[in-house]
Amino acid sequence: MEPRSDERPLPQDVGRAFYIFRRGQPVCPPAGRSVVIVQGARMAKQHDMPEDLFRVRHSLAHIMAEAVLERYPDARPTIGPPVENGFYYDFAVGQPFTPEDLDAFEARMKQIVKGNYEFKRREVSEAEARRIFAANPYKIELIDGLASGAGDDMGDEEEAQPAGQAISIYSQDTFTDLCRGPHVASTKEINPDAFKLTSTSGAYWRGDEHNAMLQRIYGVAFRTRRELDEYLQRVEEAKKRDHRKLGRDLDIFVFDDEVGPGLPLWLPNGGILIEELERLAKEVELRAGYDRVRTPNLTKEDLFLKSGHLPYYAESMYPPMELEGVKYYVKPMNCPMHHKIFAAKQHSYRDLPMRLAEYGTCYRYEKSGELFGLMRVRSMQMNDAHIYCAEDQFEQEFMGVIGLYLEYFKLFGIEKYVMRLSTHSPKGLGRKYIDNEALWLKTEEMVRSAMTKHQVPFVEVPDEAAFYGPKIDVQIWSVIGREFTLATNQVDFAQPGRFNLTFINREGKEETPLCIHRAPLSTHERMIGFLIEHYAGAFPVWLAPVQAMVIPIADRHVAYANQVAGRLRAEGMRASVDDSTERMQNKIRKAQGQKIPYMLVIGDKERDAGAVAVRLRTGEDLKAMPLEQFIARAVPIMKSRAPDL
């Protein structure tokens, strides 16, 4: 088996796809609980990770604040929670921190830890808390929140505390912080060699870009030096399979400054990946009853006004071009045009469900800082389709799409993902979301019950829906740990009405269909970015840009090598001949570097016997075998899209 994208271990004891999200990050389950809530998960936060680590990380955040305040007395600590692998603390401070600051903070923290200071908890009245933190407007704001029953310095606003509950403060050495705890009893519980400050960055107060920007310092912390080293090692290893690096090494894609940021150029090897994925999608979608359509990359403004996209998405659309007084937009999604295709004909209930598929190319003007290799780009080709169905067909259609997800994940061996039911939030109605709460609740329940009935595990996260309806997103992680939505399955109760889409039902009356937006194979960009990392560049045979490299040992073997490659190509394999003047060893090394599945070495013996000596990229040497025998082995593996070699 080829390596999978698993170097960022999931919390232990957690069933796959069964863990909890907090602020979009998966977090550990309560100690001793192996399966966790699927819906509306809210939990006592001190149990998000083993409690001793939670205390250590949380306490280190306070100790870091002490070190920061010693060096910068004007800094104002704001919020500093433990997080996966460590902790951070956000400070309001005049000057951003420098790498030298970090070194100094870390050195000072080690001293403090070795000082064996006690962490003392004290409960204070609201008035006293206001006195203690009078010089820190951020803490005062937190106290305001506590007094009114909102969150605390963990930044977890959803987890409301009863109003009027006692306010607690924690002190160690010279530092006192507003804090719920818990903490270590003494700094001697902290291993001074098992933590490290890793980075600084800007971060908005309370995660809102309209607020002031604070300076965040991240640290990682573990129980032992060894665990810390292992973590740092894992991070280094992960960088090696970063799709941005492998994409260049394997000649899959490039970015060019003169073309523009976020606009990838697919090299021939990338072109092959795209072709293979589209071939897969077309086969699967043909079987699943989809019709393929094609639509323009450009449409008049009116269409996006009608769809309702412009008010919500204008910021991430390329600005319009105006011709003869008419504004045209480059499309950021295909749906409005698919709706128009549905509307082009009158439909009977007998036509439904109607499934319109298109690998459409869309353009979205993502903010510059949001671009990320292939995972977040400005031009993308989506595995898009829209399913128009009657309400009583919804469950089957929606779960049919989920079935496609699962089929693809099995094919690719994707095991680390989470399905997320993204729902609306009441406060976003009319702003982020279509203002029809009844329909939200109804469609959310439709999805929830369909998923539950079919026993597909999911987590539920409010305020993540599309503007037109709830959705099931499939969350995956890039090799460096960033979370992305890979695939999506969205309910749309808004656009069919806006487009006056109707069908004639059994009673002979007009009825508005539901629409399901879905993209199980994501976009080519994100899917391939993910697959590069998932396979660490060692693609299964069917995806490998070069499937077999024929390696003649000496010049006199080149003619036969070309013959072999020709025979393989006749079987539909992508085979090349390395006829460079290098030695065989060097040719093998290069082919290994390109992660080519099969290396076929050819010398006198093979030429004379009509054979090939097969070396797999795993290093395994299958020795010489008749060419036809190799074909009998490899071609079925290729055609069946098997993971084997």
Added chain:
RNA sequence: GCUGCCUUAGCUCAAUCGGCAGAGCAAUCGCUUCGUAAGUGAUAGGUUUCGGGUUCGACUCCCGAAGGCAGCUCCA
């Protein structure tokens, strides 16, 4: 977009205090014709990302822009 950092040959990186811009790999041309992860010689490759400034002199210092990286925000 915001905060910080970075940008030297196709790639990975050097260049002392401001004093002649270098190496490995890759590429090209030879020699070598080899049995499972680097044979060998030579050649070429640079307006040090771009635009200003300071200086006798700038890869090096200052200002601005572009692109990238980390995080925030946002997202397929």
